[in-house]
Amino acid sequence: MNEIRKEDERVKGTQEYVLLDLSHSPETGFDQFAQVVKRTFGKELFVGLWVTLREMGSTLFGKGKHTVSYPLEKMPIAPRYRAIHDMLRLLESGNYRCIGCGLCEKICISNCIAMDTKYDENQRKEVSEYTINFGRCIFCGYCAEVCPELAIVHGGRYENASEQRASFSLFEDMLKPIDMLTQQKEFDGFGAVSPNADENIKKTPLAY
Amino acid sequence: MDPLLIGTVLKSIIVLSIVSALAGFGTYIERKVLAFMQRRLGPTHVGPFGLLQIAADGIKLFTKEDIIPSNANKLIFSVAPAIAAATAFIAISAVPLFHTFEFTVPVINQLVIVPSVIADINIGILFVLGMMAAGLYAPLLAGMAQANKWGIIGSSRTAVQFLSYEVVTGLSVMAPIMLVGSLSLIDFNNAQADGVGSWIVWQQPVAFVLFLIAGFAETNRTPFDLLEHEAEVVSGYATEYSGLRWGMFFIGEYANMITISFLLAIIFCGGYSDIGFVAGWLAMLLKVAFFFFLMLWIRAAWPHVRPDQLMWLCWKVLMPIAVINIVITGLVVMLG
Amino acid sequence: MSENMITMTIDGVACQAKEGEYILNVARANAIFIPAICYLTRCSPTLACRICLVEADGKRVYACNAKAKDGMEVLTSNQEILEERKAIMQVYDVNHPLQCGVCDQSGSCELQNYTLELSVDTQPYVIADTTREAKNWSSVLHYDPGLCIVCERCVTVCKDMIGDAAITTGARGGVELDKEYKESMPKDAYSMWNKLQKSVITPSNDTDSTNCSDCGECIAVCPVGALVSRDFVYTTNSWELTKVPATCAHCSSGCQIYYETKPTSIENRDQKIYRVTNEWNYLSLCGAGRFGYDFENRVVAKNEVAFRVAIDAIKSAQAIRFTSVITNEEALMLQTLKEKLGVKLFNTEAKAFQNFMSSYTTHSGNMLFGGNIKEMMQTSDFIISIGSSLRNDNPNVRYLFNNIQKLNKGAGLYFHPVGDSLITSMGKNITQIEHKVGTEEAILYWILDQFADKEKLPSEINEYITSFHEVSKKTITEKVITDVTETVVDAETGESKEIVKKVTTNVEKEIEVVANRLLDILDAPADFDATLEKYLGKKENFSLVLGEDLYFHSQVKNLAHLVALIEEFTPFSVAIIPPRTNSLGVALLCELDDDMNDDKITTVGYNTIGDFVLSSLGNGDLDMPAMNQQEGTLTNMHKRVVPTNAAVSYHGYELNDIMNELGFGQDLTVDWTSLLPTGRGFKSVDFDSLPNGYTNSGEENRGYRLENKTTKSTSSIPTKIVTSDISGEILYRCNPQRQFNEFTDKAHQIFEEFALYVSKEKAEMLGDKATLEINNKEFTLPVVVDDRMSGDIIKLPDFKHSHEIYTHFGDSRFKSTTIRKA
Ligand code: SF4
Ligand code: SF4
Ligand code: SF4
Ligand code: SF4
Ligand code: SF4
Ligand code: FES
Numbered sequence A: 001m002n003e004i005r006k007e008d009e010r011v012k013g014t015q016e017y018v019l020l021d022l023s024h025s026p027e028t029g030f031d032q033f034a035q036v037v038k039r040t041f042g043k044e045l046f047v048g049l050w051v052t053l054r055e056m057g058s059t060l061f062g063k064g065k066h067t068v069s070y071p072l073e074k075m076p077i078a079p080r081y082r083a084i085h086d087m088l089r090l091l092e093s094g095n096y097r098c099i100g101c102g103l104c105e106k107i108c109i110s111n112c113i114a115m116d117t118k119y120d121e122n123q124r125k126e127v128s129e130y131t132i133n134f135g136r137c138i139f140c141g142y143c144a145e146v147c148p149e150l151a152i153v154h155g156g157r158y159e160n161a162s163e164q165r166a167s168f169s170l171f172e173d174m175l176k177p178i179d180m181l182t183q184q185k186e187f188d189g190f191g192a193v194s195p196n197a198d199e200n201i202k203k204t205p206l207a208y
Numbered sequence B: 001m002d003p004l005l006i007g008t009v010l011k012s013i014i015v016l017s018i019v020s021a022l023a024g025f026g027t028y029i030e031r032k033v034l035a036f037m038q039r040r041l042g043p044t045h046v047g048p049f050g051l052l053q054i055a056a057d058g059i060k061l062f063t064k065e066d067i068i069p070s071n072a073n074k075l076i077f078s079v080a081p082a083i084a085a086a087t088a089f090i091a092i093s094a095v096p097l098f099h100t101f102e103f104t105v106p107v108i109n110q111l112v113i114v115p116s117v118i119a120d121i122n123i124g125i126l127f128v129l130g131m132m133a134a135g136l137y138a139p140l141l142a143g144m145a146q147a148n149k150w151g152i153i154g155s156s157r158t159a160v161q162f163l164s165y166e167v168v169t170g171l172s173v174m175a176p177i178m179l180v181g182s183l184s185l186i187d188f189n190n191a192q193a194d195g196v197g198s199w200i201v202w203q204q205p206v207a208f209v210l211f212l213i214a215g216f217a218e219t220n221r222t223p224f225d226l227l228e229h230e231a232e233v234v235s236g237y238a239t240e241y242s243g244l245r246w247g248m249f250f251i252g253e254y255a256n257m258i259t260i261s262f263l264l265a266i267i268f269c270g271g272y273s274d275i276g277f278v279a280g281w282l283a284m285l286l287k288v289a290f291f292f293f294l295m296l297w298i299r300a301a302w303p304h305v306r307p308d309q310l311m312w313l314c315w316k317v318l319m320p321i322a323v324i325n326i327v328i329t330g331l332v333v334m335l336g
Numbered sequence C: 001m002s003e004n005m006i007t008m009t010i011d012g013v014a015c016q017a018k019e020g021e022y023i024l025n026v027a028r029a030n031a032i033f034i035p036a037i038c039y040l041t042r043c044s045p046t047l048a049c050r051i052c053l054v055e056a057d058g059k060r061v062y063a064c065n066a067k068a069k070d071g072m073e074v075l076t077s078n079q080e081i082l083e084e085r086k087a088i089m090q091v092y093d094v095n096h097p098l099q100c101g102v103c104d105q106s107g108s109c110e111l112q113n114y115t116l117e118l119s120v121d122t123q124p125y126v127i128a129d130t131t132r133e134a135k136n137w138s139s140v141l142h143y144d145p146g147l148c149i150v151c152e153r154c155v156t157v158c159k160d161m162i163g164d165a166a167i168t169t170g171a172r173g174g175v176e177l178d179k180e181y182k183e184s185m186p187k188d189a190y191s192m193w194n195k196l197q198k199s200v201i202t203p204s205n206d207t208d209s210t211n212c213s214d215c216g217e218c219i220a221v222c223p224v225g226a227l228v229s230r231d232f233v234y235t236t237n238s239w240e241l242t243k244v245p246a247t248c249a250h251c252s253s254g255c256q257i258y259y260e261t262k263p264t265s266i267e268n269r270d271q272k273i274y275r276v277t278n279e280w281n282y283l284s285l286c287g288a289g290r291f292g293y294d295f296e297n298r299v300v301a302k303n304e305v306a307f308r309v310a311i312d313a314i315k316s317a318q319a320i321r322f323t324s325v326i327t328n329e330e331a332l333m334l335q336t337l338k339e340k341l342g343v344k345l346f347n348t349e350a351k352a353f354q355n356f357m358s359s360y361t362t363h364s365g366n367m368l369f370g371g372n373i374k375e376m377m378q379t380s381d382f383i384i385s386i387g388s389s390l391r392n393d394n395p396n397v398r399y400l401f402n403n404i405q406k407l408n409k410g411a412g413l414y415f416h417p418v419g420d421s422l423i424t425s426m427g428k429n430i431t432q433i434e435h436k437v438g439t440e441e442a443i444l445y446w447i448l449d450q451f452a453d454k455e456k457l458p459s460e461i462n463e464y465i466t467s468f469h470e471v472s473k474k475t476i477t478e479k480v481i482t483d484v485t486e487t488v489v490d491a492e493t494g495e496s497k498e499i500v501k502k503v504t505t506n507v508e509k510e511i512e513v514v515a516n517r518l519l520d521i522l523d524a525p526a527d528f529d530a531t532l533e534k535y536l537g538k539k540e541n542f543s544l545v546l547g548e549d550l551y552f553h554s555q556v557k558n559l560a561h562l563v564a565l566i567e568e569f570t571p572f573s574v575a576i577i578p579p580r581t582n583s584l585g586v587a588l589l590c591e592l593d594d595d596m597n598d599d600k601i602t603t604v605g606y607n608t609i610g611d612f613v614l615s616s617l618g619n620g621d622l623d624m625p626a627m628n629q630q631e632g633t634l635t636n637m638h639k640r641v642v643p644t645n646a647a648v649s650y651h652g653y654e655l656n657d658i659m660n661e662l663g664f665g666q667d668l669t670v671d672w673t674s675l676l677p678t679g680r681g682f683k684s685v686d687f688d689s690l691p692n693g694y695t696n697s698g699e700e701n702r703g704y705r706l707e708n709k710t711t712k713s714t715s716s717i718p719t720k721i722v723t724s725d726i727s728g729e730i731l732y733r734c735n736p737q738r739q740f741n742e743f744t745d746k747a748h749q750i751f752e753e754f755a756l757y758v759s760k761e762k763a764e765m766l767g768d769k770a771t772l773e774i775n776n777k778e779f780t781l782p783v784v785v786d787d788r789m790s791g792d793i794i795k796l797p798d799f800k801h802s803h804e805i806y807t808h809f810g811d812s813r814f815k816s817t818t819i820r821k822a
Helices: A002-012 A029-041 A044-061 A103-107 A142-146 A178-183 B003-037 B053-063 B074-093 B124-134 B137-145 B149-180 B185-191 B205-218 B243-268 B280-301 B307-335 C023-029 C079-093 C110-117 C153-162 C180-184 C187-196 C217-221 C287-291 C304-316 C328-341 C348-364 C373-379 C395-407 C440-451 C459-466 C517-521 C528-536 C556-569 C583-589 C655-662 C669-675 C742-746 C760-766 C805-809
Strands: A084-087 A113-119 A125-133 A152-157 A168-170 B101-105 B110-114 C005-010 C013-018 C053-056 C059-062 C073-075 C141-143 C167-171 C199-203 C227-229 C242-247 C256-263 C271-277 C319-322 C344-346 C382-386 C411-415 C430-433 C469-489 C496-516 C542-546 C573-576 C603-606 C612-615 C632-635 C640-644 C692-694 C700-702 C729-733 C756-758 C769-774 C777-785 C794-796 C814-821
Touching: A029 A044, A029 B307, A044 B003, A044 B280, A103 A113, A103 A142, A142 A152, B003 B053, B003 B074, B003 B243, B003 B280, B053 B243, B074 B124, B074 B137, B074 B243, B124 B149, B124 B185, B124 B243, B137 B149, B137 B243, B149 B185, B149 B205, B149 B243, B149 B307, B185 B243, B205 B243, B205 B307, B243 B280, C005 C023, C013 C023, C053 C079, C079 C110, C079 C187, C153 C167, C153 C217, C153 C395, C180 C187, C217 C227, C217 C287, C242 C640, C242 C692, C256 C692, C271 C287, C304 C328, C304 C603, C304 C612, C304 C655, C319 C328, C328 C344, C328 C583, C328 C632, C328 C655, C328 C669, C348 C556, C348 C573, C348 C583, C348 C805, C373 C395, C373 C573, C382 C395, C382 C440, C395 C411, C395 C542, C411 C528, C430 C528, C440 C459, C440 C517, C440 C556, C496 C517, C542 C556, C556 C573, C583 C632, C632 C669, C640 C700, C655 C669, C729 C769, C729 C805, C756 C760, C760 C777, C805 C814
Parallel strands: C005 C073, C319 C344, C319 C603, C382 C411, C382 C542, C411 C430, C542 C573, C603 C612, C729 C794, C756 C777
Antiparallel strands: A084 A152, A113 A125, A125 A168, B101 B110, C005 C013, C053 C059, C053 C073, C141 C227, C167 C199, C242 C256, C256 C271, C469 C496, C632 C640, C692 C700, C729 C814, C756 C794, C769 C777, C769 C814
């Protein structure tokens, strides 16, 4: 018995659990009867009724309602949530950040990223097309973690039902719309810069 | 043609349609009330406040494929739901729902007297209880006919539950019957016509509580919904049912709830007599609504009991109390 | 070179090696890793990177440059060496742009690899950067000096292998190194940096363009992303590419290549070839092999109607005309058709080669020539080339010619009617003899005269040769140097000094000279004898390479006879270069007939003209797979049967389907591989068991080597020299560099056009366009200056079949013509 309690203490930890006293259940018929009487005429049943009635009142007239009227209302999702990817832009120029390094394509364990790149007029590598096959993506977040440019991240778009399971998402679909540039948020999940990144890096000397 | 027959048929049709509509509405109310009690919203999308959800469900039930399992006893399997619905409605036929209506037909200028009860039989209360008890064949047969283990368990639970509770139901109304001295429900109503003070519930609180509890069992509502408790026996006797047949069980259950609510109001709470300025029909509606609500409320608040607890409660607690109550009432009646 | 084997230890491992081999190569052959950046196998060490530093018998040496000695003990690293190496990598990383993310080399970059290998995690060195603009050097070369680490591999390969020497190190204009570093940093790293900071790579002709062979070998060897093909820049990451080991199908070298493939684009998931790579340490490609890869015949479905017509056409055909760009398997199928249906087989170039080879076999008793190009490259120090415009005909033989000059300190003679300044620029000891057209017999006789063992040589031949000798007395002036002592008074100090001066005086002398009239026939330079004597000093390994001019020659039988004699009686090893891709295979497998170009004969053409055309080019009556779409084997000039693979999909009919329809087929095309006749030197092996690669020590492990079959030779005496006179304007049937056939022409990165190629002087006479007439047919073609050509001869390509150039030229590669400005 004691042992169990000790165990219980340990399980209890710091959380506010209430331990039920299961030590004496009714043994004789009379005990059982007494228990029924006690439970019937004690407060328990009525407390139950009161609680439900109260909640009904507060739901109807107060703020008790817990239902989120999705899709009219949406819950904010955690910044680390891994939903459909976003392709971020550079805040200064509005250019897309992706440099076409192909690391995401390489690391993707579902092998669902594909990209086409080319040499553009400005002698830069241009990402001419980029897709993720969301029929295969498992939202593991590796692509976001590996991206050296913080370009591909997970966004909050989780409503991805579509007629075609294997429908593609193209670069334009994922790219942050340029008019929403000011609303662009950095991703906090895998691959984000750690808050003390500066302390962990030794600076390369510069001759200027 | 016999005007009585015409009247009865007309009334049957009206009551049948209203009660079945109400049964449907009852599902809506139940979902709403339970939702609110659980801080949810319940149906909201179909129609204003989700009211048309009933219609949607109805359409669904009507159009759903009617599956009869290949190993089932087809005849019994198809008849059982009809028993459930039929007995529930037949039971209502002997329940006086409101005052007798009296009105003058404008054109022919003739006074028409329409008693609200379809069939005023002088053993109304026995008939109603008997009919409701006969309803137990529905789950019993349904469960056994469907060749499904959950159905069998549901059936056996039915047997257990009804055998137990018919006793309590019968014994508990015995005392009020002794007081009123009649088995006609109209007499019950008339016996309590002198306002709230004359309600039998004050004289027979124990009988009231016992009847209430038995009523829950009769309609297999929580806490006595053993027959089809999802968490234990999938859907019990209704496991293999789908579509309209399943819907008939459902309607039967809700019709029974309405009947029980009426019975409670008439036997213990003054029936359709006026209460001061509150018209009798309104008082009746309010009472019925309250009892109906109570059933939902309790479903939201209380857990259900195990079959063994149920029997224990019935045979070892309620029945003795009922018997004692009858004895005491008998003594009082004899001595008084 | 001595073949003595020695034993040395590297890191405690006992290694066998040839004496005089570089430590680095010994280590590599024994799978011991020594970091090395600038060294290229088969080229001379440049000592640019210094990272290959090792300790040999207690001394610091550069592994790529230090020769192995018996009993030598080498340690590949110690603390000091590791520090040195790390410093070298740190220096390479100074100001190296952080653009691995976009760089084409990323993932296979040696700078990345060694930076990681040597765990460079901090940067102690710093210097101001210099702006360096990326440039396009040619139609294919893209150079980004920002990424260049000046390892000079590109320079080395271009000079030592390719022979163009088109690029060199130039001034960077960078900031001077801080003097302080001299003391503070490891000394090899410092001196490497010092040099690095001063140089970039530039075209060696002081212009912005290399004007070179566009072989792309510099791209292949560049360890970083500095040199990339213009077409490839930023199109894909190297790790996305699948390497398909194959064999280049353009010339008879049959080089091993990898087609590197990836889906075409996001929309089109069909595999596409993005580039061709090679094992550049062991083999060098030419521009056609490297850039001419997209010649596939995209066929999406089988055309049954055309197929039926094809079957009927073949059944009713009297002859099948084809080119040498087919696999051995296909050649065998065609031969089977000949045997079963009695059709004739026409293949002009292979027939000419076959004629030459059969005459050679008759007189030498050997089915195959004895020389081996790969061995020549390693050992030969004297090479003669006859009958081939080396630069155009066979790049690998040209690399051989160059490599012998550069690495083996060799000498070379280049006999050809068309002068080529590239050949002479390959080394100091090269003489080019622009002989008259059709005098090849004289050259071969001259070789016999010069090099044959006269004792053994049949006396008739001996007599014939000596009949060309003319003995005369001649007075020559000889320079005599004498020391004269003078006394000089210094003007400022007034001191007098004794100075010894060398004074040259001319002395007249009379000597006996043997003049060889053979040389006169060949228009050899006057002092040729003396030059040759100089060339031949200390030479011990002689090579002779023979080209297409000899097979298309009126005296072809006699030439082959002379070649057989040379092989027998002189120390030369002889390589007879097949004219086209698989001419050797075709010549061995097919009984070819003479193509009279008779219009009355109904022909089926395979990749060439005919009444019904099977075409891998997509312009015929029934599509066939191109070489990069089929499996099979090729027989190359190294006398090897090498496998090639399909890199691009093909969904149409193959020759084997036709064979099946006719009832002589095999399950798969490659089932024919094991049926190749063993009587012709082939082996009965499965296609799938044929290897296609190189070992660590550079040994070729590809397919199998053809076996030489010997017969009894008939000894007879070659006929005397017949000189045919050819006058007027002379045309030479010769393709431009990188252009071999219609397949190379189809490739989008091969730009060389179908035009007249002429020397600068000739171009001035002809203008932009010229009209010429052959066999009463007029051609008007653009005139393109080939500034390495000299002389009046005009080169006319044959890579477009529609022009029927072969037919017009008949049995010679030279043709007289009339030409006028257009
Ligand atoms: S989340 Fe994972 S599976 Fe999805 S694209 Fe990124 S790496 Fe691939
Ligand atoms: S890892 Fe980032 S920068 Fe690189 S290709 Fe992917 S999205 Fe672009
Ligand atoms: S050359 Fe190598 S180290 Fe330099 S950017 Fe390219 S991949 Fe990176
Ligand atoms: S271009 Fe490449 S191969 Fe040439 S020196 Fe620079 S890094 Fe070396
Ligand atoms: S392409 Fe070939 S010839 Fe031209 S510079 Fe490069 S290695 Fe030399
Ligand atoms: S590899 Fe030896 S110095 Fe570069």
